[in-house]
Amino acid sequence: MTAEELLGLxxxxxxxxRGTACPGPLLEAKKAIGTIMPGEIMEVLSADEGTKVDIxxxxxxxxxxxxxxxxxxxxxRIFLKKS
Amino acid sequence: MExxxxxxxxxxxxVDKLTAAGIIISGAAALDMKVDIYVLLQGARAFRKDIxxxxxxxxxxxxxxxxAEFMESLKSLKVKTWVEFFREAKEITDLKIxxxxxxxxxxxxxxxxxxxxxxxxxxxxxxxxxxxxEADVNLFI
Numbered sequence: 001m002t003a004e005e006l007l008g009l010x011x012x013x014x015x016x017x018r019g020t021a022c023p024g025p026l027l028e029a030k031k032a033i034g035t036i037m038p039g040e041i042m043e044v045l046s047a048d049e050g051t052k053v054d055i056x057x058x059x060x061x062x063x064x065x066x067x068x069x070x071x072x073x074x075x076x077r078i079f080l081k082k083s
Numbered sequence: 084m085e086x087x088x089x090x091x092x093x094x095x096x097x098v099d100k101l102t103a104a105g106i107i108i109s110g111a112a113a114l115d116m117k118v119d120i121y122v123l124l125q126g127a128r129a130f131r132k133d134i135x136x137x138x139x140x141x142x143x144x145x146x147x148x149x150x151a152e153f154m155e156s157l158k159s160l161k162v163k164t165w166v167e168f169f170r171e172a173k174e175i176t177d178l179k180i181x182x183x184x185x186x187x188x189x190x191x192x193x194x195x196x197x198x199x200x201x202x203x204x205x206x207x208x209x210x211x212x213x214x215x216x217e218a219d220v221n222l223f224i
Contacts, residue, residue: 020161
């Protein structure tokens with residue numbers, strides 16, 4: 001998705017994992033995905049550089065759709081759609 | 084989709100390697116992998132109930148002189164302790180911790196109750212090898 005499309009998304013769940021280092025954000029995402037319905041969008045906030053690689057890989061493995069990442073100052077907004 | 088299996092031979096009793104193991108099994112948990120951990124020799128000492136997270140009783144596997152810096156950095160980065168990693172991974176996925184019976188005896192811990200509450204059973208080498216044979220990912224730390 002383009003940055004503009006990502007900005008327009010309305011996430012059903014926002015997971016703020018900015019206070020944690022690897023593997024914190026991944027585990028927070030894993031726990032939170034169980035709380036939303038298939039087709040819903042989740043946004044993960046992470047200040048950990050590795051997360052922007054980890055989450056797309058995790059999505060591929062778990063069958064969720066990785067939508068894209070927005071870079072903010074000092075953190076990332078990572079979007080995915082639950083399968 | 085059948086879950087993938089990870090088999091981890093955990094020989095180490097060093098705080099740095101235990102932390103690495105904790106991070107790796109956290110990743111496995113995030114992927115819903117089924118994890119079997121076989122705690123061997125030095126590892127069994129670290130799993131003793133009176134040791135566990137008491138880092139003062141654990142060494143570093145690499146460069147012992149850096150222990151203070153390592154522990155301090157973990158704290159400031161809000162990284163969980165190795166026992167907390169193991170506990171959280173166990174809450175998320177099917178993760179079993181098997182303690183080698185001989186290793187336990189070497190460190191004066193014979194009963195399951197002598198180990199931290201995350202330990203599931205005491206086992207022998209046969210159990211480790213049959214799990215290793217079936218696993219998709221095999222690690223030895």
